[in-house]
Amino acid sequence: xxxxxxxxxxxxxxxxxxxxxxxxxxxxxxxxxxxxxxxxxxxxxxxxxxxxxxxxxxxxxxxxxxxxxxxxxxxxxxxxxxxxxxxxxxxxxxxxxxxxxxxxxxxxxxxxxxxxxxxxx
Amino acid sequence: xxxxxxxxxxxxxxxxxxxxxxxxxxxxxxxxxxxxxxxxxxxxxxxxxxxxxxxxxxxxxxxxxxxxxxxxxxxxxxxxxxxxxxxxxxxxxxxxxxxxxxxxxxxxxxxxxxxxxxxxx
Amino acid sequence: xxxxxxxxxxxxxxxxxxxxxxxxxxxxxxxxxxxxxxxxxxxxxxxxxxxxxxxxxxxxxxxxxxxxxxxxxxxxxxxxxxxxxxxxxxxxxxxxxxxxxxxxxxxxxxxxxxxxxxxxx
Amino acid sequence: xxxxxxxxxxxxxxxxxxxxxxxxxxxxxxxxxxxxxxxxxxxxxxxxxxxxxxxxxxxxxxxxxxxxxxxxxxxxxxxxxxxxxxxxxxxxxxxxxxxxxxxxxxxxxxxxxxxxxxxxx
DNA sequence: GTGGTCTAGACCACT
DNA sequence: GTGGTCTAGACCACG
Numbered sequence: 441x442x443x444x445x446x447x448x449x450x451x452x453x454x455x456x457x458x459x460x461x462x463x464x465x466x467x468x469x470x471x472x473x474x475x476x477x478x479x480x481x482x483x484x485x486x487x488x489x490x491x492x493x494x495x496x497x498x499x500x501x502x503x504x505x506x507x508x509x510x511x512x513x514x515x516x517x518x519x520x521x522x523x524x525x526x527x528x529x530x531x532x533x534x535x536x537x538x539x540x541x542x543x544x545x546x547x548x549x550x551x552x553x554x555x556x557x558x559x560x561x
Numbered sequence: 562x563x564x565x566x567x568x569x570x571x572x573x574x575x576x577x578x579x580x581x582x583x584x585x586x587x588x589x590x591x592x593x594x595x596x597x598x599x600x601x602x603x604x605x606x607x608x609x610x611x612x613x614x615x616x617x618x619x620x621x622x623x624x625x626x627x628x629x630x631x632x633x634x635x636x637x638x639x640x641x642x643x644x645x646x647x648x649x650x651x652x653x654x655x656x657x658x659x660x661x662x663x664x665x666x667x668x669x670x671x672x673x674x675x676x677x678x679x680x681x682x
Numbered sequence: 683x684x685x686x687x688x689x690x691x692x693x694x695x696x697x698x699x700x701x702x703x704x705x706x707x708x709x710x711x712x713x714x715x716x717x718x719x720x721x722x723x724x725x726x727x728x729x730x731x732x733x734x735x736x737x738x739x740x741x742x743x744x745x746x747x748x749x750x751x752x753x754x755x756x757x758x759x760x761x762x763x764x765x766x767x768x769x770x771x772x773x774x775x776x777x778x779x780x781x782x783x784x785x786x787x788x789x790x791x792x793x794x795x796x797x798x799x800x801x802x803x
Numbered sequence: 804x805x806x807x808x809x810x811x812x813x814x815x816x817x818x819x820x821x822x823x824x825x826x827x828x829x830x831x832x833x834x835x836x837x838x839x840x841x842x843x844x845x846x847x848x849x850x851x852x853x854x855x856x857x858x859x860x861x862x863x864x865x866x867x868x869x870x871x872x873x874x875x876x877x878x879x880x881x882x883x884x885x886x887x888x889x890x891x892x893x894x895x896x897x898x899x900x901x902x903x904x905x906x907x908x909x910x911x912x913x914x915x916x917x918x919x920x921x922x923x924x
Numbered sequence: 925g926t927g928g929t930c931t932a933g934a935c936c937a938c939t
Numbered sequence: 940g941t942g943g944t945c946t947a948g949a950c951c952a953c954g
Contacts, residue, residue: 495944512926536674545584550679553678557660557661560661612938612939696929722942732933753938753942754940754941775919778916788830815952817954855953
């Protein structure tokens with residue numbers, strides 16, 4: 441489990457943590473059932489407040505990525521591979537849609553955008 | 562000149578205005594030298610505070626999209642076609658890079674992403 | 683808008699607040715679009731920390747009961763009457779199911795339970 | 804004697820055990836004088852800590868559902884049928900009262916609630 | 925030792 | 940003045 445925070449980034453720290461954990465769960469890098477390190481440990485290692493870590497964990501729990509068992513810790517929630525794939529596709533599609541909207545408002549054609557995408561990948 | 566605000570959107574209202582004006586300047590929909598409507602008119606039509614409109618205008622002036630001539634209003638700044646294209650490319654490139662980073666962290670290949678992009682355009 | 687907290691209750695304060703607001707939104711006592719008092723005011727009047735109030739508000743926003751607009755306040759979310767009714771029915775049904783499960787495990791018949799319910803209403 | 808625990812449930816494990824034993828005593832499924840299996844057996848079969856089982860047993864003893872005889876184990880306490888019925892009624896009444904409060908705050912009438920109850924039983 | 929809740933402050937961006 | 944985020948503690952229930 442690799443985590444890092446960039447305090448200079450404009451996105452809130454708890455959001456950065458959320459994204460990293462969620463990505464790793466969706467990509468399979470964190471397998472269902474795996475125990476996460478205690479909140480206090482994460483807080484100490486990253487140099488952020490426990491409450492900040494908890495905010496991230498709270499959202500991850502609410503959104504079904506983690507489950508918490510008081511007294512024993514937090515764990516990756518059991519999610520089927522198919523539902524993981526479906527969520528990944530959905531997230532990616534909305535990101536693509538946002539890019540397309542940007543491109544259109546800047547007057548860029550589909551082929552220009554595709555070419556640019558292939559260059560930068 | 563078409564402007565609209567979505568108060569339910571999480572992005573600040575002044576930022577929404579900024580993005581719309583900047584896009585129209587870059588795409589050529591707003592030609593250099595064209596006069597913008599007075600701040601108080603924009604404020605009234607969109608139902609937002611004059612201060613909010615002013616914030617957007619301030620940033621647009623600071624970033625070189627607009628120029629203000631005291632007593633006569635704000636105008637689209639004189640920007641050459643080549644420098645407009647260069648900025649457009651730069652903005653689009655960073656948007657593409659963000660998407661590529663997303664895709665990579667979700668374990669999506671270049672060809673899958675390109676296909677998805679063509680579908681959604 | 684009437685709110686109260688019972689610190690002796692075992693349910694967390696932020697949960698008590700959540701339930702009260704959600705109920706009032708669902709019953710129509712709080713109409714869509716209505717502005718809520720500022721978090722600081724609620725905090726002061728109830729004698730609880732701002733963070734506790736914010737926890738409640740956060741969940742209400744996440745669950746679609748409220749919307750927040752930075753700089754201007756929190757408002758009751760626009761929810762149609764039909765979707766309110768559907769949620770009410772759903773909540774009530776699960777509460778009834780819990781009661782029925784209790785009754786069955788205690789060996790109480792349907793008629794006995796109904797009679798008791800009519801008495802206590 | 805059937806026991807089970809759901810670690811994903813938000814209610815504490817020891818509380819889940821308590822509720823199951825108490826229900827079975829009140830409904831007569833566990834007759835007064837009957838011996839309970841040793842704590843270590845329950846612990847092993849359910850995959851929970853002995854301390855957790857012990858906590859449940861402690862509360863059951865404190866509340867008069869069980870009695871412990873050092874050296875021979877725990878037994879269902881001698882409770883008269885009439886006092887069992889009285890407790891059952893009391894527990895059920897408070898559950899009904901909670902449901903009624905819910906229903907009232909959601910603006911549901913007595914007849915609507917009764918009908919729903921009959922449907923779901 | 926673990927997570928769950930709460931307090932009393934603080935600074936920032938937005939309106 | 941409003942909400943959004945963050946800090947540095949604290950106490951409790953649970954396992």
